[in-house]
Amino acid sequence: MPEASASARRPxxxxxxxxxxxxxxxxxxxxxxxxxxxxLVAALGADLARTxxxxxxxxxxxxxxxxxxxxxxxxxxxxxQDPPGLAARRMRTELDKSEEGLRGTVLxxxxxxxxxxxxxxxxxxLAEVPPPATEDDPR
Numbered sequence: 001m002p003e004a005s006a007s008a009r010r011p012x013x014x015x016x017x018x019x020x021x022x023x024x025x026x027x028x029x030x031x032x033x034x035x036x037x038x039x040l041v042a043a044l045g046a047d048l049a050r051t052x053x054x055x056x057x058x059x060x061x062x063x064x065x066x067x068x069x070x071x072x073x074x075x076x077x078x079x080x081q082d083p084p085g086l087a088a089r090r091m092r093t094e095l096d097k098s099e100e101g102l103r104g105t106v107l108x109x110x111x112x113x114x115x116x117x118x119x120x121x122x123x124x125x126l127a128e129v130p131p132p133a134t135e136d137d138p139r
Contacts, residue, residue, distance in 0.1 A: 018044060019056050023079045030069060030076035033057055
């Protein structure tokens with residue numbers, strides 16, 4: 001691969017993020033790979049091959065980030081969640097990857113990295129969650 005092409009490559013995940021942004025911008029309308037390709041050209045000037053867009057959509061589907069339905073001989077895609085829902089799912093996925101016994105440490109480090117405003121929001125959200133049921137009080 002020529003060096004100019006290698007330096008022009010997009011960072012990992014950038015194309016997936018652009019494809020998801022195009023799907024979110026469609027406001028609930030399912031898009032085919034050709035539709036997504038047109039949206040990317042309009043929004044980014046990105047001249048991607050349709051096969052590249054199809055591959056990205058298939059990978060996003062495999063990850064559970066998009067759903068798909070039959071559309072002619074191919075598929076039309078919708079985002080599985082809104083942006084905050086996807087971010088929360090990604091955070092949970094990363095937490096689930098932590099080694100056994102380290103989950104508490106990972107959460108503690110996450111909380112220690114929050115700024116004061118985010119910590120306040122987290123405290124308020126946790127205060128809203130009812131305590132888990134016990135054997136004496138099954139709720």
